Amino acid sequence: MLQKTIQAGSLPALEAMMRFTGQRQRLLAHNIANLTTPDFQAKDVSPQGFQEMLGEAVAKRRKRTGGVDGGLDMRGSREVKVRRDGSLSFRPSDSGGVLLHDRNNRDVERLMQDMTENYGMYRVANDLMRARMGVLRTAISQRVG
Amino acid sequence: MSDPVGLIGGSGSPLPNGKPQGPSNEPTDGDAFRQALFGQLREVSEMRQDADKAVEDLMTGERTDLEGVLLATQKADTAFQLLQQMRNRVMEAYQEIQQMRV
Amino acid sequence: MFGSLDISTSGMVAQRIRLTAASANIAGANVVEDQYGNYAPFLRREVMLASGDPSATSRDGQSLGVHVREVYQNPDALRARYMPSSPHADENGYVMGPDISSVAEQVDAMEASRAYEANVAAAEVSKAMLAQALRLIA
Numbered sequence: 001m002l003q004k005t006i007q008a009g010s011l012p013a014l015e016a017m018m019r020f021t022g023q024r025q026r027l028l029a030h031n032i033a034n035l036t037t038p039d040f041q042a043k044d045v046s047p048q049g050f051q052e053m054l055g056e057a058v059a060k061r062r063k064r065t066g067g068v069d070g071g072l073d074m075r076g077s078r079e080v081k082v083r084r085d086g087s088l089s090f091r092p093s094d095s096g097g098v099l100l101h102d103r104n105n106r107d108v109e110r111l112m113q114d115m116t117e118n119y120g121m122y123r124v125a126n127d128l129m130r131a132r133m134g135v136l137r138t139a140i141s142q143r144v145g
Numbered sequence: 146m147s148d149p150v151g152l153i154g155g156s157g158s159p160l161p162n163g164k165p166q167g168p169s170n171e172p173t174d175g176d177a178f179r180q181a182l183f184g185q186l187r188e189v190s191e192m193r194q195d196a197d198k199a200v201e202d203l204m205t206g207e208r209t210d211l212e213g214v215l216l217a218t219q220k221a222d223t224a225f226q227l228l229q230q231m232r233n234r235v236m237e238a239y240q241e242i243q244q245m246r247v
Numbered sequence: 248m249f250g251s252l253d254i255s256t257s258g259m260v261a262q263r264i265r266l267t268a269a270s271a272n273i274a275g276a277n278v279v280e281d282q283y284g285n286y287a288p289f290l291r292r293e294v295m296l297a298s299g300d301p302s303a304t305s306r307d308g309q310s311l312g313v314h315v316r317e318v319y320q321n322p323d324a325l326r327a328r329y330m331p332s333s334p335h336a337d338e339n340g341y342v343m344g345p346d347i348s349s350v351a352e353q354v355d356a357m358e359a360s361r362a363y364e365a366n367v368a369a370a371e372v373s374k375a376m377l378a379q380a381l382r383l384i385a
Contacts (some may be wrong), residue, residue, distance in 0.1 A: 013204040035167035048206070048304065055205035067198060098363045109263070113256040116370070120377050124211060124248075128200055128218065131384040135222050138229065209248045209305075215383045 004069040007135065012072040013058055014129040019088055020050050020080070021122035027092055028115045035108065042107070044095035044114070045079045046055055047121075185231075189224045196221035250307025251373040257300040257312035258366035260357045264315050268292040269356040276347040279328075279335060286335045289345045291324035 024045060031042040057072040064070055076082040081089045191192045203209040275289030300312035300347045330341030 009193070010200035011203070013201045017204045035203070051204070051206035055207065058201050058205055067194070109256045109259045113252055113370075116374060117252060120249065120374070123378075123381055125204065127381050127384050131218060131222065132200075135225060138226065142229070142233075203248075209250070211248050211377065211380055215380055219383055 003071075007071050008069050008136070009067070009132065011129065011132055012061070013054060014125045014132065015086070016054055016057075016072060017075065017125040018053075018122060018129065019086065020047075021118050021125065023088055023090060024118050025115070025122065027090065028111065028118060031095070032111050032115065042095045042111070043092035043099055045090050045092045047118070050080055075086070087120065152233040182231075185228060189221070189228050192217075192224050248377075250305045250311070252370055253300065253303040253305045253308025254312040255366045255370035255373065257303060257308065257314060258369070259363055261294075261296055261313045261315055262363040262366065264318070265294045265296075265359040266356055266363070268294045268318060269352045269359060272347050272352045273349050273356075276349055276352075277343055279330075279342055279344045281331065284334075288325060288343060289347075290320035290322055291345060291347050293321050295319055307385075337347045 002102050021051070024047070027044060034040040034042075053074055054072070057063040058067075061067060061070050061072055066075070074082045079093060081091070083089060166212075199214045199217045200210065203211065203214045208214060271292050272289075278289035279286065281282045281287040286376050293320070295316040297316040298313055299310055300308050302314070303309045308358050325343045326346040327341040328344040329340055330336055330342045330344070331340050350358060
């Protein structure tokens, strides 16, 4: 029953997103720190790929329990492996696949944008999880205000 | 649950067959309260499930409107807290009645 | 959720390319030959912008925003310059050299730089709006 309470509603999805964005932040900071390093190849994991994987797991969970409780069963992708305890291990690929004629110029702005978006998503997941946990705690304590 | 404009049923508004529509099987006061309470419970539960679904869709990229999701969660949480308060008041009233010396 | 950030970033990239083109034009304003001494006048670089950014990840970024369609090297931006001592001069002493006005290019550079700042400001506003929305659940 404890497990069901902790995995209620949207909490597993929020936890997964928090793990992903938290780990990706380190990757992006590494890329930005090496902006002027010669022969440095920036690497990244695709957030769209992770969201697809998360979407599949959420759909499976909804079919299984109606989305009310239960853990997420993520199958993992080439870039993101999911361990048993839910933690993730990254295998980042080279970012910037197609070599555009202005690739050198766009790296700075795109890197900053990636970092901003990643942090934004982390904040959203974090705040939503805190709100959801707050409601849970209110329900458990049975006293409001 | 409230009906300020008198649109639901109501005495005196005639049906096509001419008979005034009066409340026929009026439930007793206790029953009405119970039905009202369970109706509220269902509503709040649905709102919370909708909010959870909205949050999950935001995480998986199905939805991109953060504002809509936040409003849905706020509504659900507020409704839940209102329900909690109602429950607390009912419990207090019940305990007060229990302690009454007859 | 981050469509507006995509749009601002595409704007920044486009303005930076305009700035680069203006700098290149200023630097090559008097160049008539290449490194081997052949006649190769510097052609004025003109940045062609188009709306939409096909390389953006969000739908908003792909349909809105801006991208550089091409950096056009204008072959007609030439005018006759009086250089009688140049080995490429014609019988009157004129060489067809680049028709680039440094002042005009500098104005372009300033405009591009201001536009870059404006895009950065727009991105900051987007971030602030996101933070405000999150205060709903604080």
